[in-house]
Amino acid sequence: MWLFIVSDAITFSAVIFAYGYLRLAAAAWPRPFEAPSIANAAVMTFVLLSSSVAMVLAVRASSLGKVSGAVGWLVATALGGVVFDILHIHEWLGLIGEGVRPFHNPWGTPMFGAAFFTMTGLHMLHVTIGVVYLLVIAVGFGRKKFSAADVEVSGLYWHFVDLVWMFIFPLVYLLSAKTT
């Protein structure tokens, strides 16, 4: 899992560097995120960080052999992921409603949409896969098909998804906050 995480980190870095490239080369970059969007993204950060803590508790419960505790915390972690996804999709629909498309948006610099949807979409895909992964592990651990080590490995993946958001949140949202 560590090797996968490093390779996935490189994938995300490439996407983030591509965004940096586009933004630096563009004449102007839109700053469309008003205070409610920033607040929404901050709440998403809070949800993701809290789900990571639930994941830590799930890993600990599983290593102590507490099956119901581990399953409960795993489900809580997955629930955090679901809440994150719902808030994020709501954000996406808001932007799409404002007329943002991958190669067109109301504020000029057409690549804004492509960069935004690629970065946040790749991350949202990871969260969604993570939710499925955690639920599979929860069911399997509850039925004693998976070991505590399997829970720990799923935890590594989940914390990594959390980590990536720590970069996407400031780069995509905070640096494009509408300040006036």
Next chain:
Amino acid sequence: MEHAETAGNKIVFSVWFGLLGLTVLEVILAYRQLPLETMLSILMVLSVIKAALIIAYFMHLRYEQPSLFVTLIPALVFILIMMTVIFADSSRLAHMRSLVQ
């Protein structure tokens, strides 16, 4: 994957509060009228600190064998540094655009 010790409750929740605190700090900074470069630098330093906290305590790399850290992290940092070569071309494009206009 075996490890003798992991972070206790106290550490886990302090790290959680630390991460939330840094996030709040970032949001406050976003509304300061700073030059974009300064803002980017500050936000990236804070994000790297947050990433390091997550890796060290939540992913408990701190409690693993040092060889795991040596295997993973320097190579990743090296690749990230290599990726920055593209920015020279990016600023060239921006410069050319300003010449055209």
